[in-house]
Amino acid sequence: MSETPHHPQPLRVGMMGGTFDPVHHGHLRSALEVREALGLDTLHMVPAPQPPLRDTPQVSPAQRLALLQAGIGDAPGLVADDRELHRDGPSYSVDTLAELRQQYGDAVPLVMVIGYDAFLRLAHWDRPEQVFSLAHLVVIARPGYQSPWPSALTELVGDREVSSVSELMARTRGGVLRLELPSLMAISATYIRQRLKEGKSVRYLVPEAVEQAIFHERLYQSDE
Numbered sequence: 001m002s003e004t005p006h007h008p009q010p011l012r013v014g015m016m017g018g019t020f021d022p023v024h025h026g027h028l029r030s031a032l033e034v035r036e037a038l039g040l041d042t043l044h045m046v047p048a049p050q051p052p053l054r055d056t057p058q059v060s061p062a063q064r065l066a067l068l069q070a071g072i073g074d075a076p077g078l079v080a081d082d083r084e085l086h087r088d089g090p091s092y093s094v095d096t097l098a099e100l101r102q103q104y105g106d107a108v109p110l111v112m113v114i115g116y117d118a119f120l121r122l123a124h125w126d127r128p129e130q131v132f133s134l135a136h137l138v139v140i141a142r143p144g145y146q147s148p149w150p151s152a153l154t155e156l157v158g159d160r161e162v163s164s165v166s167e168l169m170a171r172t173r174g175g176v177l178r179l180e181l182p183s184l185m186a187i188s189a190t191y192i193r194q195r196l197k198e199g200k201s202v203r204y205l206v207p208e209a210v211e212q213a214i215f216h217e218r219l220y221q222s223d224e
């Protein structure tokens with residue numbers, strides 16, 4: 001990664017992990033809007049080679065990274081970050097946050113961005129309480145997911161919730177903010193994989209460059 005340029009205000013850095021199997025407009029528009037809403041300089045989008053809480057994807061980490069790169073294109077401030085591809089074992093977000101903390105230093109607000117569906121499972125992550133000693137957590141609404149918080153999650157979050165971006169950014173870590181972004185999109189990678197398997201169109205669900213790469217590499221179109 002390039003060196004941090006001189007900046008009049010402290011940098012604000014974000015991390016959005018995921019399987020990106022494949023990346024779609026729900027991820028990308030959310031990434032753009034969350035970057036705007038939080039005033040992030042950089043949002044690292046980090047594909048997980050081995051997501052701990054789900055089956056290993058059929059499409060390789062390198063191919064999912066390539067699709068993510070194609071999807072991001074030249075969007076300012078969004079970075080396809082390959083750091084988890086260089087680590088062995090399961091991809092734990094706390095390890096990625098620790099690396100980003102090390103890279104950017106202690107004075108910088110660092111934010112982990114997750115959708116509400118992923119947030120509901122947070123208490124089952126590896127070392128979830130460490131997330132808050134490294135970063136803030138911003139939870140974005142996702143259509144179709146409204147369940148109340150499980151009790152383990154309520155306990156984990158405790159009194160960390162804040163109600164505005166400025167309150168969150170007054171500190172460098174440890175806060176939780178729920179955000180409803182302007183463009184809610186009911187798109188999931190599961191739906192895209194299903195349509196491709198059935199030979200149906202995924203146009204406008206994914207960027208054109210991603211659609212082209214999927215067909216060029218013949219991904220997701222069979223059971224193998």
Ligand code: ATP
Pocket residue numbers: 017018019020021025026027030113114115116117118140141142143185186187188189190191
């Ligand atoms: P799958 O259907 O395979 O479970 P997915 O579409 O949920 O995949 P992931 O790669 O698992 O995609 O998601 C990465 C992150 O992006 C998660 O925090 C997830 O909540 C969030 N996310 C995914 N799709 C959307 C969407 N349409 N709107 C908002 N957030 C989303």
